[in-house]
Amino acid sequence: MNESGNELSPEQQQALLDIGQAINSIPQKQPLLEKVMDIAAEAIKAERGFLVLKDGDSNTLRMSVALNMTEGAADSIIKPSASVVNKVLQENTPLWTVDAQDDPRLSGSQSIVNLKITAVACVPLILKGETIGVIYLDSTINRQRFNESTLSFLQAFANQAALAIENARLIEALQIENRMLHTELQRTYGFPEIIGNSTKMQAVFDMMSKILHSDISVLLEGESGTGKELVARAIHYNGHRRDYAFLAQFCGNLSESLLESELFGHKKGSFTGAISDKRGLFEIADNGTFFLDEIADISPTIQAKLLRVLQEGIFRRVGDTEDRKVDVRIISATNKNLRIEVEKGNFREDLYYRLNVISMTMPPLRERRTDIPVLVHHVLKRIAEKSGQKIRKIEANALKALTRYNWPGNVRELENTIERAVVLADNSSITTNDLLIPESSAEGLTPRTLKEQEKEIVLKTLEECEGNKTRTADVLGVSLRWLHYKLSEWNAGKTKQQA
Ligand SMILES: Nc1ncnc2c1ncn2[C@@H]1O[C@H](COP(=O)(O)OP(=O)(O)OP(=O)(O)O)[C@@H](O)[C@H]1O
Ligand SMILES: [Mg+2]
Numbered sequence: 001m002n003e004s005g006n007e008l009s010p011e012q013q014q015a016l017l018d019i020g021q022a023i024n025s026i027p028q029k030q031p032l033l034e035k036v037m038d039i040a041a042e043a044i045k046a047e048r049g050f051l052v053l054k055d056g057d058s059n060t061l062r063m064s065v066a067l068n069m070t071e072g073a074a075d076s077i078i079k080p081s082a083s084v085v086n087k088v089l090q091e092n093t094p095l096w097t098v099d100a101q102d103d104p105r106l107s108g109s110q111s112i113v114n115l116k117i118t119a120v121a122c123v124p125l126i127l128k129g130e131t132i133g134v135i136y137l138d139s140t141i142n143r144q145r146f147n148e149s150t151l152s153f154l155q156a157f158a159n160q161a162a163l164a165i166e167n168a169r170l171i172e173a174l175q176i177e178n179r180m181l182h183t184e185l186q187r188t189y190g191f192p193e194i195i196g197n198s199t200k201m202q203a204v205f206d207m208m209s210k211i212l213h214s215d216i217s218v219l220l221e222g223e224s225g226t227g228k229e230l231v232a233r234a235i236h237y238n239g240h241r242r243d244y245a246f247l248a249q250f251c252g253n254l255s256e257s258l259l260e261s262e263l264f265g266h267k268k269g270s271f272t273g274a275i276s277d278k279r280g281l282f283e284i285a286d287n288g289t290f291f292l293d294e295i296a297d298i299s300p301t302i303q304a305k306l307l308r309v310l311q312e313g314i315f316r317r318v319g320d321t322e323d324r325k326v327d328v329r330i331i332s333a334t335n336k337n338l339r340i341e342v343e344k345g346n347f348r349e350d351l352y353y354r355l356n357v358i359s360m361t362m363p364p365l366r367e368r369r370t371d372i373p374v375l376v377h378h379v380l381k382r383i384a385e386k387s388g389q390k391i392r393k394i395e396a397n398a399l400k401a402l403t404r405y406n407w408p409g410n411v412r413e414l415e416n417t418i419e420r421a422v423v424l425a426d427n428s429s430i431t432t433n434d435l436l437i438p439e440s441s442a443e444g445l446t447p448r449t450l451k452e453q454e455k456e457i458v459l460k461t462l463e464e465c466e467g468n469k470t471r472t473a474d475v476l477g478v479s480l481r482w483l484h485y486k487l488s489e490w491n492a493g494k495t496k497q498q499a
Pocket of ligand 2: 228229293
């Protein structure tokens with residue numbers, strides 16, 4: 001038995017099963033709706049029809065498929081308040097007639113008269129007891145199939161279709177959400193100017209995307225040229241303060257009075273040379289981000305003033321008595337270890353904790369050698385774009401030498417090296433000779449036996465190359481076979497010791 005109270009014939013039941021399977025395998029909503037409409041029209045031999053769905057929560061109807069009729073014609077059937085569609089929607093039961101012209105239930109539809117429609121069938125699409133839409137079918141000639149039994153079949157089919165439509169809707173919603181998440185991911189990980197695929201750089205990107213939209217202070221530590229300022233800018237320009245200023249102040253090697261007046265401004269006459277009132281950079285950076293570069297060297301007076309900005313958002317211009325309010329996010333950087341400066345008594349501990357709510361350490365280039373080839377390409381591409389010439393090629397040996405070198409000046413040194421090499425190489429490919437970097441870069445090893453040193457260098461390089469043996473062999477200038485041989489030799493030694 002079905003909802004209309006009629007039993008389906010075995011053939012009809014089988015057809016229903018087949019159809020159910022067919023429509024459930026169409027994941028996109030629109031193709032599914034079209035298929036549903038085709039099957040329904042075929043079942044009842046209708047010439048025309050349409051399928052409307054309720055639009056989300058707003059109960060308005062959305063024309064989803066029109067079969068052999070214009071949307072305008074379909075509209076003229078749906079629109080009248082006493083239309084057959086509205087009746088079915090309100091009563092949640094199917095409606096059919098083979099005498100449309102004289103059927104009192106359809107008397108409200110002028111279009112049925114105008115279009116000379118004789119047979120009409122209209123079934124609700126019911127999902128969990130609620131009507132989510134309607135299938136409407138009609139004919140001007142064929143009325144044989146517009147009967148109770150076919151209609152029962154049609155209703156059973158509509159129930160299945162409603163489920164399939166709901167599934168397709170869910171899949172579509174998931175796909176949209178997925179796409180949104182994907183863009184979000186791209187946006188938060190989208191720091192195209194910062195190059196690096198190594199796990200160490202991935203960790204940096206990870207952390208950046210987490211702190212982007214907050215206001216917490218960030219301390220960037222790392223050797224010279226590792227990209228601290230680059231990261232500070234990226235945090236600002238990808239975060240919610242991006243529409244306000246990003247200001248940077250280098251704090252190392254500056255006299256205290258000069259730095260103080262730069263940062264906080266001064267009042268006219270507060271010192272010789274203060275010929276007018278001057279706004280400080282903190283005021284200019286209001287609502288934006290302030291990057292304090294080389295923070296480790298600032299004097300106790302400035303440390304105290306900075307602490308007040310961080311704690312209360314308040315500061316005073318030099319020589320002024322008025323407190324001023326600012327709202328700035330502070331990112332600071334140092335290539336010293338600030339913790340050690342605190343222990344030595346050079347840096348206030350309370351300020352250290354305020355600056356260092358989150359700290360990030362930029363990895364030196366020699367600890368992410370896998371990034372060197374992409375960085376080299378990035379720099380070559382930038383040079384080419386600037387000069388309007390083709391990207392300069394680099395010989396394989398030269399690239400090897402670059403991956404082997406220790407880069408004490410990190411990415412900045414790499415940039416300078418490449419820029420210089422492009423000039424030296426004239427119009428040909430860059431060779432090792434154009435690089436002007438020392439051949440060997442195995443530094444900082446305590447004197448030990450050759451075998452011990454060999455093992456230490458190999459394992460260290462392997463770690464720097466994140467376990468990538470091909471790269472490690474490349475960097476060391478040895479064959480992959482040699483590397484495998486050595487690793488298994490040391491491994492065997494280890495198991496012997498353990499045994
Ligand atoms: N991951 C990177 N991808 C692309 N370019 C980088 C990267 N890291 C650094 N650079 C480039 O290297 C140069 C130095 O970077 P930056 O000035 O940010 O380093 P820094 O850590 O602030 O150095 P310093 O301590 O000397 O001030 C810049 O030209 C910067 O664009
Ligand atoms: Mg810097």
